[in-house]
Amino acid sequence: MSDYPGGETLAVVQFQPTGATDSLFQPVKAPTVVAWVFGCAFEPYTRGPVEEQSDTITSHERAWAFLPYVAGFGIPTFDQSGNPLLDSNDDPIPVAIDNSMWIQPQRPNDALAQRNYKVQGLPEIEYDIDGAPSYAWIVCEWQAG
Structure with a gap:
């Protein structure tokens, strides 16, 4: 069974086409929570300016996300009410996270809850001292526009 690294809720977000196009005829995309x-556990570990060009300063914040991982299954998902997501056979549905996705921490009354952090690379499975999978570790980054 999985260790639960913390008590926080994270939304896994994808930017999906809305069906509209912008003035350059590119598809308009909107954030959609997929899981x-x-x-x-979600913890920022660096923040500050990353690029300064003339009068423009771009800020960023890098963070670690630790998600539960069930051996032989993956990362368990739930609906917004906390009920496990099940397929038509009543089997749990794992989430597959890649670097096209974003992580959004859900913290009431916190500015971090308004930010989508871009996943950097693929989740890495961490193991306990006995060699059993324990949790998934993800590095992600938010950049101010």
């Missing part, structure tokens, strides 16, 4: 993961 909720409970029992997570």
Whole structure:
């Protein structure tokens, strides 16, 4: 069974086409929550300016996300009410996270909850001292526009 690294809820977000196009005829995309993961820990570890060009300063914040991982299954997902997501056979549905996705921490009354952090690379599975999978570790980054 999985260790639950923390008590936080993270939304897994994808930017999906809305069906509209912009003035350059590019598809307009909007953030859509594709999965909720409970029992997570989310911790920013660096922040500050990353690029300064003339009068423009771009800020960023890098963070670690620790998500529960069930051996032989993956990262368990839930709906917004906290009920496990099940397929038509009543089997749990794992979430597959890649670097096209974003992580959004859900923290009431916190500015971090308004930010989508871009996943950098693929989740890495961390193991306990006995060699059993324990949790998934993700590095992600938010950049101010």
